[in-house]
Amino acid sequence: xxxxxxxxxxxxxxxxxxxxxxxxxxxxxxxxxxxxxxxxxxxxxxxxxxxxxxxxxxxxxxxxxxxxxxxxxxxxxxxxxxxxxxxxxxxxxxxxxxxxxxxxxxxxxxxxxxxxxxxxxxxxxxxxxxxxxxxxxxxxxxxxxxxxxxxxxxxxxxxxxxxxxxxxxxxxxxxxxxxxxxxxxxxxxxxxxxxxxxxxxxxxxxxxxxxxxxxxxxxxxxxxxxxxxxxxxxxxxxxxxxxxxxxxxxxxxxxxxxxxxxxxxxxxxxxxxxxxxxxxxxxxxxxxxxxxxxxxxxxxxxxxxxxxxxxxxxxxxxxxxxxxxxxxxxxxxxxxxxxxxxxxxxxxxxxxxxxxxxxxxxxxxxxxxxxxxxxxxxxxxxxxxxxxxxxxxxxxxxx
Numbered sequence: 191x192x193x194x195x196x197x198x199x200x201x202x203x204x205x206x207x208x209x210x211x212x213x214x215x216x217x218x219x220x221x222x223x224x225x226x227x228x229x230x231x232x233x234x235x236x237x238x239x240x241x242x243x244x245x246x247x248x249x250x251x252x253x254x255x256x257x258x259x260x261x262x263x264x265x266x267x268x269x270x271x272x273x274x275x276x277x278x279x280x281x282x283x284x285x286x287x288x289x290x291x292x293x294x295x296x297x298x299x300x301x302x303x304x305x306x307x308x309x310x311x312x313x314x315x316x317x318x319x320x321x322x323x324x325x326x327x328x329x330x331x332x333x334x335x336x337x338x339x340x341x342x343x344x345x346x347x348x349x350x351x352x353x354x355x356x357x358x359x360x361x362x363x364x365x366x367x368x369x370x371x372x373x374x375x376x377x378x379x380x381x382x383x384x385x386x387x388x389x390x391x392x393x394x395x396x397x398x399x400x401x402x403x404x405x406x407x408x409x410x411x412x413x414x415x416x417x418x419x420x421x422x423x424x425x426x427x428x429x430x431x432x433x434x435x436x437x438x439x440x441x442x443x444x445x446x447x448x449x450x451x452x453x454x455x456x457x458x459x460x461x462x463x464x465x466x467x468x469x470x471x472x473x474x475x476x477x478x479x480x481x482x483x484x485x486x487x488x489x490x491x492x493x494x495x496x497x498x499x500x501x502x503x504x505x506x507x508x509x510x511x512x513x514x515x516x517x518x519x520x521x522x523x524x525x526x527x528x529x530x531x532x533x534x535x536x537x538x539x540x541x542x543x544x545x546x547x548x549x550x551x552x553x554x555x556x557x558x559x560x561x562x563x564x565x566x567x568x569x570x571x572x573x574x575x576x577x578x579x580x581x582x583x584x585x586x587x588x589x
Contacts, residue, residue: 191410191443198374204364204410204443206371209354213278213370214291218426220336222354222370222419223277225252225323227297230268230308231261236367238355238418239275239323242428243340243499244459245466246324247333250275250297251341251455252417253433253448254306254321267308273297275325277336279356281368292335295325301458317402319433320454321417322462339419339428342538343456343469343570344503346404346449349377349429353447355418357411367414374423375406377430380446402451404430410443411435420447425538427501452570460572467498471505471539471569472578481586485555487518488585492547492565496539505536506568509549514557515585522547553587561585 191205200207213219225239237256242249260267275295283289306318325332354372358365365371380403404420411418411432420430430447448454459468474493482488494507511517511530520527522545525534536545553561566580573579 191408195408197376197408198372201373204412205373205375205408206357206365207373209370209372211280212291213280217337218352218354218421219370220278220292221339223275224279224356224367225250225256225417226272226274226276227256227270228272229270230259230264235270236356236359236414237416238414238432240419240428241277241332241336241338242322243333243338244463245499246463247331247338248324248327249462250323250325250332251419251428251431252321252323253431254302254316254319255308256417257300257321257323258302258306259308269300273300273323275323275332277332279370281366293328295328295332297323298326299324299462301462303454303457305453305457317448317451317453318457320431320448320458322458324462339421339426340501340540341450341455341499342422342427342429342501342503343451343572344429344449345402345451346377346379346430349404350423351375351377351406351420351429352423353409353411353415353418353420353432355411355415355432357413357415359414365412365414371415373409373411375408375445377404377406377420377447379403380405402449402453403433403446404449405444405446407444409445411445427538452572456570456572467574468500469496469502469570469572470498470574471496471502471567473507473565473567473581475563475565475581475583477563477583477585481588482553484553484557484587484589486553488551488553490549490551490563490583490585492549492581493544494536494539494547494567495544496541498541500572501538501540503538505539507534507536507547508532508566509534509547510564511551512561512563514554515561515563516552516554518550518552520547520549551585553585557587559587561587
């Protein structure tokens with residue numbers, strides 16, 4: 191990684207820096223762990239993974255190629271087996287308790303999107319390279335033991351992220367998988383074609399953006415880090431899961447992650463966590479308690495909320511006015527407005543943190559006694575009930 195592109199404090203030539211021990215001391219390092227398994231070819235292997243918020247409180251998110259693959263010479267894919275997730279794994283610990291401070295959590299079931307085939311090359315160019323694993327329950331749940339990242343439903347784009355993981359395998363250089371490393375990166379929509387664990391193929395001038403995928407040129411991430419979390423710096427939201435990177439020996443490295451989007455994560459989360467409530471958005475429109483005099487103005491407030499287990503980025507909201515009313519101004523989000531309609535986008539919406547948009551509305555001198563104003567928030571198929579996605583306020587007027 192050219193020195194001008196490294197932005198991790200103390201980062202090495204690939205952008206990596208060591209996470210300070212003990213890994214139990216900060217939420218991001220204890221939520222992240224090493225995932226051990228026997229791969230489809232029958233060999234011991236490992237990836238990185240992290241705990242993600244769920245109703246079961248037992249889910250771990252990783253890459254699909256960390257749970258499923260097509261062995262050399264095989265015609266069809268096979269599931270990997272013998273999953274064991276070790277949060278805050280420290281391979282330099284002298285005792286088992288030091289190496290596995292929260293124990294070893296065996297995987298019971300795994301899910302991948304149907305679109306992920308594990309085809310030769312690994313489908314690393316696929317937006318479906320994301321998976322969920324359910325671990326067993328102990329005296330307390332995994333989420334109770336270490337915490338969890340909040341998934342941020344998004345389509346990629348520009349973020350400043352921190353990623354943690356366990357690059358390398360035993361006996362491999364420059365990393366052997368025993369240390370938790372991290373890298374700081376700035377992302378953009380991914381270009382080109384990625385294939386192979388740790389491989390990004392040559393790009394062409396005609397390459398186009400891969401929807402739902404993002405890349406960083408600040409981190410040259412290695413085998414073993416696959417499945418590791420990409421977390422938004424400042425908010426701690428899980429925005430993506432590491433999928434691929436350039437060939438280890440190339441001098442100008444980068445890495446690619448799949449965004450937490452509907453096509454990948456959204457395709458499996460309800461199967462893995464049927465009791466979970468995801469992307470449950472609602473909107474309430476309120477106005478003045480007294481009638482508004484014709485020819486005057488009124489302030490309306492649209493309150494947008496998210497309940498459940500997920501946050502969302504770039505949330506669309508529309509405000510529509512009837513004849514007899516016009517829009518003077520609107521604030522609280524990024525909006526494009528006309529005389530009688532505003533199309534707004536909320537940057538991010540989190541459970542427990544409502545976003546309020548305020549609109550100043552002019553009432554025409556000849557306006558009717560009731561003006562139906564409509565506000566709507568757009569949600570997705572993960573919303574269990576969309577009846578509350580529209581709110582209508584009948585603004586009373588007087589002459």
